[in-house]
């Protein structure tokens with residue numbers, strides 16, 4: 001952080017979607033407000049402004065965070081990726097050098113050779129050819145949205161969750177928390193619902209969201225049953241959260 005600061009503001013440089021921005025920000029500003037009001041990146045949404053809904057989710061240093069709970073000044077020097085920049089993640093041109101791009105992403109054993117820098121198994125080097133990240137493409141393919149208000153946060157959260165799974169991180173429903181999960185391909189619908197439980201969807205598009213995340217994960221749905229088992233859809237029975245995944 002620059003020494004040029006007063007009691008209430010700071011001059012900082014933010015790196016967002018691969019671009020640097022020199023800003024004077026109120027020390028109390030949240031990253032969500034800075035992205036939306038200062039940089040006019042309005043993809044991240046303000047749902048609750050209290051860390052409850054996940055609509056404001058962006059990636060900082062490769063990890064998903066609630067930008068409404070994050071002070072902007074704490075993100076100086078980090079790679080910030082919002083929904084506007086996720087497509088470039090797939091070809092490594094944005095947010096590179098993040099935790100998800102350190103060479104530990106992809107499948108747990110790193111042998112599939114096609115995993116994207118953020119751990120999404122669907123990337124094969126042509127991921128951004130249509131201007132979309134593989135997770136964005138999967139959301140479209142599976143109707144993982146209705147009004148779209150929650151969707152930027154859902155997609156950023158899914159990318160972060162897949163990076164966590166690629167590194168083997170367990171969730172509350174992982175059978176062996178010490179062993180973790182066997183990469184993204186080992187994710188089950190139950191794992192996806194738990195890991196996405198911090199992102200609410202008022203339209204109840206959970207069924208498509210789970211299917212989309214599983215597809216982007218390259219999950220073996222044949223082994224674990226259908227991505228969206230009958231009777232699991234809807235706000236009460238699908239991705240509806242019991243607790244938030246680690247962030």
Ligand code: FES
Pocket residue numbers: 045046047048049050051052053054055056057066067068069
């Ligand atoms: S707006 Fe940040 S969690 Fe709801």
Ligand code: FES
Pocket residue numbers: 144145146147148149150151200201202203204205
């Ligand atoms: S698609 Fe409308 S809130 Fe999720």
